Amino acid sequence: MAPYAEVCYRESKLPQSWKIADIIPISKKNPPKNINKVLRPTSLTPILSNIAEEFVVENHVKPAIMAKIQKTQFGAIPKCPITHALITMVHKWTKDTDGNGATTRVVLLDFCKAFGIIDHNILASKLATLNIPHRIEYWITDFLKHHKQRVKLAHNCTSEWRNIPAGVPQGPKLFLLMIDDIDVTNTATWKFVDDTTMADLECVGEAR
Numbered sequence: 001m002a003p004y005a006e007v008c009y010r011e012s013k014l015p016q017s018w019k020i021a022d023i024i025p026i027s028k029k030n031p032p033k034n035i036n037k038v039l040r041p042t043s044l045t046p047i048l049s050n051i052a053e054e055f056v057v058e059n060h061v062k063p064a065i066m067a068k069i070q071k072t073q074f075g076a077i078p079k080c081p082i083t084h085a086l087i088t089m090v091h092k093w094t095k096d097t098d099g100n101g102a103t104t105r106v107v108l109l110d111f112c113k114a115f116g117i118i119d120h121n122i123l124a125s126k127l128a129t130l131n132i133p134h135r136i137e138y139w140i141t142d143f144l145k146h147h148k149q150r151v152k153l154a155h156n157c158t159s160e161w162r163n164i165p166a167g168v169p170q171g172p173k174l175f176l177l178m179i180d181d182i183d184v185t186n187t188a189t190w191k192f193v194d195d196t197t198m199a200d201l202e203c204v205g206e207a208r
Helices: 002-011 047-068 082-097 120-127 134-145 173-179
Strands: 020-027 039-044 103-110 148-154 188-192 195-202
Touching: 002 134, 047 134, 047 173, 082 103, 082 188, 082 195, 120 134, 120 173
Parallel strands: 020 148
Antiparallel strands: 020 039, 103 195, 188 195
């Protein structure tokens, strides 16, 4: 695989066979009563594609994102679990409202099916801001923009292949890059992958 992978990186393109995936629906409940609610799609990409993706993420994408990620991101960050986010939230809220009669207004955001709706053009523009080799940037873009999927229910029961216009592979690193610039003036923000919490202070007498 080594010579083949080297050529793949050097040309910034993946073989088409590495850019296809079978979607296997797996039920969260057995037996499923409502297929629209309990079926979870699982994307199965070729093993060689997974290995190549892991190499690119661990050696290029992850270090570059960790170097620029804001401190308001807690999810998928080494040694930064949900406990840290909760502690900083509670500390911020109690400090701002301690003894002054003020209250804190909090908005909780949940990006529904976030991994599957990422715009490839926006992601490509953000990849260009990372400190990674251009050939790696183009390699990732080639994978995203020429990725195909089909639904597979059994060995001889599959749908037609379709191009995927949005979304990223399983794994949060590219998604962290997409949401890193979420910011609202004068509002405290905590991000945990696809869950975001925003809060601001409401002083005594302030109009609601």
